[in-house]
Amino acid sequence: MTQVEEICKKAKAAATGLATLGTAVKDKALLAMADVFEANKDAIFEANKKDLAAAQASGISGAMLKRLELTDKKIAQMADGVRQIAALRDPVGETIDGYLRPNGMEVRRVRVPIGVIGIIYESRPNVTADAAALCMKSGNAVVLRGGSEAINSNLAIAKLINEAITPVGVPEGAVQIIETTDRAAARELMTMKPYVDCLIPRGGKGLIKTVVENSTIPVIEHGDGNCHVYVDGAADLKMAEEIALNAKVQNPSVCNAAETLLVSEQIASEFLPIICKRLADAGVEIRADEKARAIVSGLKEATDEDWATEYLDLIYALKVVSGVDEAIKHITRYGSRHTEAIVTEDYSAARKFTSEIDAAAVFVNVSTRFTDGYEFGKGAEMGISTQKLHARGPMGIEEMTTYKYIVTGNGQLRG
């Protein structure tokens, strides 16, 4: 038996115990995890330094190095994040719905953990803590497989987690990490169908593609966010200005930031000079279509590729459309089905937009930046799912569960 297989088998055995573990024990384990991170941050820093040195030696760039680096602040955030997860309501055991059948059977759907979740991720070592905590709260065993750049940090964090949770009474094998970082191990994890119920890739497009193409285990994808703000002819233009700006600049590097601004031709000549000034003041580069450039001079020209691009940067594609129908058509063609917003005071336009747009989240008069587990009031999330099966939008602890039917009767037979 390979190491990967051994780990997955152990995780499956642990999942049985985890499924019926009381909320009190799980929360105690989570608080112990948070404490152990803070109490042993020097051990984490020491491991992290090895990763940073190796990264620098291999010529890894600034932004990636930043993501890899663990600081006092990041450790405190990691610990706080875990404490916030402990404070969430335990989703396991909830009766989702239930009813009495005419033959006297009581049918209930009860929320249970998925079982074993495999998480394949890239350079950020804090994912090790986040993912372990989310799986713990939702009663799932987890098999972690982090990127090679952060391997020392990941192993140190995973070791601390196990030191914290084992004395509390969490089954051994609940949180495990694959120690080798060779690709073969990741590929092997993708075929561990007898033991692993679900795989979640967290990282860039390449990683997600590899997992989708090679996994025989169901995958939950967290895809791109090519999000749009459409300013309708009937928009409150002051509100539109603030939403269009907030959606782009409040945090341009995240998936729920807007990438293209669509503006109705009805208000374009009034609105574009104002919003383009605001965006320019905020350091945003605008790539505009011909109609927009005819209204505001000096804008860069947008190509077809711009409509399809998730910049994750202070760049905004800008297009003038004839109205809500063309906006919907454009979004349907280029959007990534993440978050789409309309700004309008027109009831029918809002209704048409929410009805016809196919995306995880459709917003009226709200910044796209709100597609987020905390902002939706659900707490921490594994990511934002842009696929349609199982979980769509923020994937929190509730989405990390499944259900079983519990049916009780008094001798019912099928006739």
Place this chain on the structure above:
Amino acid sequence: MTQVEEICKKAKAAATGLATLGTAVKDKALLAMADVFEANKDAIFEANKKDLAAAQASGISGAMLKRLELTDKKIAQMADGVRQIAALRDPVGETIDGYLRPNGMEVRRVRVPIGVIGIIYESRPNVTADAAALCMKSGNAVVLRGGSEAINSNLAIAKLINEAITPVGVPEGAVQIIETTDRAAARELMTMKPYVDCLIPRGGKGLIKTVVENSTIPVIEHGDGNCHVYVDGAADLKMAEEIALNAKVQNPSVCNAAETLLVSEQIASEFLPIICKRLADAGVEIRADEKARAIVSGLKEATDEDWATEYLDLIYALKVVSGVDEAIKHITRYGSRHTEAIVTEDYSAARKFTSEIDAAAVFVNVSTRFTDGYEFGKGAEMGISTQKLHARGPMGIEEMTTYKYIVTGNGQLRG
């Protein structure tokens, strides 16, 4: 562009219109489908005769031939099935949950169709009608890919469906069938991720395995049913006798029939002679462990393989266990996570069983035969899912939907 790609692309275009198609139109289309089957059964029989002749020429056996054969009764059942689907409540547009956030945003989760569903199935031509009707009601476009044995019947049924639904106003491309039956076309369908949101294989283990291993599209599996009845030491033995019998003999060829009977040693010497007699009278072959054979003589010996086998036949594996803990352990090891039943009057044993058994359906004092869309009060189903993501247990029209978040506000910005 290949034929498969063209079909899938067309289906995706149709899905947009289908998502907002009113219930009245969908129901009218379904009733038209039912009528057209009955009015044109001669055309169906003619196509079916070609399939039957080809099957006989290639030496296909009795049971398979029966499955392939369409009769007056089967056509009537097909039409009735479609009418029953028309009578179900439309799941699309339902608000699953919703709430107001402190910042004034209203967050709602609204049920929407999945989009495009691909269905790969084997010899039964009535699946063509069932699947098309379930997809129509749930607002999904469907790409059908039936087995070569039934291709003429499938094409005839699909043609009639389109004749029925197009005049009613259903978008063209809503129901399509792949005309070629070569394997390459099926493989190609499994990679049509840009257009197809979900694949459902319906057929034997080989088909399901092929789809799971080759698909880059999320797959919903309908697996085996290695179901158990556990008769506890505290069971009402008369009830246990009826449930153990019903679960095996009422229809042994379906996935929710029981395959292994587990009996507590506390009541084995009293219960086994009675149940073995009843089963023998019903023509059931029993394959028993040593302890059971020590109580009832003349029983065939069970091997380890028997515990893992889905007989789908009048064969019952029989094992004496020490109590509920050993029963759970056995089921956890050998069960296929479909349906597991305990018969007991002991409150704690029932609670332990429902809590610890990991299966789509866990029953107390009810025959395993009830895991079924109709019996659960949900109506027709695509199958019984034994996987954990998205749909578990009966997969009806509700499980053929996803949701989107609709968030309405008055200018909320992320701070």
